[in-house]
Amino acid sequence: LASLEIGPGLGGIQFKGGNQNMTITEMFLKGEGGNQVRIKLAKTGCMDEDPCATWTIAVLGLARFTAELLWPMNESFLFPEYLMECCQYLPLQQYVNQLSEFCDVNESSLKFMLGMAYLHFDEPEKAAQCFTEASKGVANEPFLREKIIQSDEVEVRQLEVSYYLKQFEEFGAPDVVVSFAKTAISIADDDDPNVATLWSKVFKYELELEHNEEAYSAMIANPESSRRKDCLRQLLVTLSERGDLQSIVSFPYIDLEDEVVSILESRARSVDLTSQNYYDLLYAFHVNRTNWRKGIK
Structure with missing residues (x-):
């Protein structure tokens, strides 16, 4: 809570500025993390009767809500999202690797984050493996469904195919895109409207790789x-x-x-x-x- 400046009343709770040596956690609390903490505190109404009772009432709530926000064993995924949005890929990679030893919440979303870190460090094969492993959580983890796929689809296979289609945008490696597309085709239903797009992706990148026979086969297979x-x-x-x-x-x-x-x-x-x-x-x-x-x- 070192980055929180507590003033009289809820409106006086602000973040200090001008500190160039803040930790990543302090930066998180200075921005969206702190906003969420203040919103949760406001919902409790604990300071409505005595707005000046900051230290006797509010600080306990601030500490609790901050701990809940940062603790990985809950549904909140805000902190790793913040690391990715701020391009803090090395801390993100370390964070996910440490959690992998004990955290069973948001496993697929964390695996997706690790894939993003590998992608940033130009390791597309490792990234692809992480993204593939993350696909199992597309139907039940809010981050993947709402932030990545952004779909109201209820059919799991359709969600997985949509997930793979989204990942094409992240890669500049044609061989990885081909692998993704073929994986998506293998799990898609025969009447899935995305199958034609997937075969077109396979064709495009096989041709780019000068795999002419494979490109021709992908073209013929397109429905x-x-x-x-x-x-x-x-x-x-x-x-x-x-x-x-x-x-x-x-x-x-x-x-x-x-x-x-x-x-x-x-x-x-x-x-x-x-x-x-x-x-x-x-x-x-x-x-x-x-x-x-x-x-x-």
Whole structure:
């Protein structure tokens, strides 16, 4: 309570300013933590009758509410949230590691926080492992449900898929995103509307990693035809720019062959032939399928 300045009456309880050597806990109490303590104290009405009885009445309440706020074995998650919001990732990491030995409250949320710390320290694989372990708490821990997912969904599987979709925003590591997306697909119901988005994510990042076969498979697996066509266009353009014409010609495409021809013909008409001759590519595509007449045309 060293950072609390107690004055006469509830309105006089303020935080000291100007101290550049405050501990993290003092900084927390100077801000949102102190606000919550004062709100709880005000709700008790303990100072309504005698506003000047600060030391005899209020200080006990302040001490109790501050202890409750900082004690990890309760539902409040405000302190670790504060550490993350202030980018205090090393103290956050130490805090979570210490709690892991005895604290069984908000376990998944704490694991999520540890993942954020690993992400900050450029350890995406460890972060991904933490985020995956944290997914088991999305249905019953308020922090994950209200602050991270922000969804009113009641179906646990839907919540887990939404959770994984949210995590894509945190990563710059394509291989981790692919792993997340595949995990989400594996737990999603067949009629989950997010499945198409997940397959598009897999396609995008497999292509970025130059895993062409995997990108093609993700495109074909996508249940939405419009997304398949979008992915197909991106696949053809990207492989053409990389000069990987053999892959373009050899992929089977199943029911997308006509769409391939349409895209290549459109590119042939609009792209400078000196930079990329799509007519040669069209010829090779038709000949590879023994469609001699179209190849000659």
